[in-house]
Amino acid sequence: MSDTFKGDGIFPKGPLNEAYAAYFTGTSYLEMLSTEGVYIGNVTFEPGCRNFWHIHHKGGQILLVTGGRGWYQEAGKPARELRPGDVVNIAPETKHWHGAAKDSWFAHVAVEVPAEGKSNEWLEPVSDEEYDALG
Secondary structure, three states: OOOOOOOOOOOOOOOEOOOOHHHEEOOEEEEEEEOOOOOEEEEEEOOOOEEOOEEEEOOOEEEEEEEEOEEEEEOOOOOEEEOOOOEEEEOOOOOEEEEEOOOOOEEEEEEEOOOOOOEEEEOOOOOHHHHHOOO
């Protein structure tokens, strides 16, 4: 377990992420930082937590990593390890997932890129086999 980051970072961890819990394996927390104009949320993942494969239709998403160690993966590509200071630009229509490493809390600020008609499509969970193959 990481001794340096335990989920409390520069932004509030927020309450349990009950609104999206059905699309996560494990426990996450969500603190909305902005809901005016641009939706910005601080998402904190307990060790081993990850969201399901999903697609942002139109707009896309930007992740700003603020704590811990995690993963980002696009369908058909190898997973990318994420650490504080990393930025991930997710193009619209890109199937992907993101979440914590097995042994570390993880936090990122998620920015929804504004677009008319934007929506999210939640897909299947990341399999334990896929996830367990990561370091």
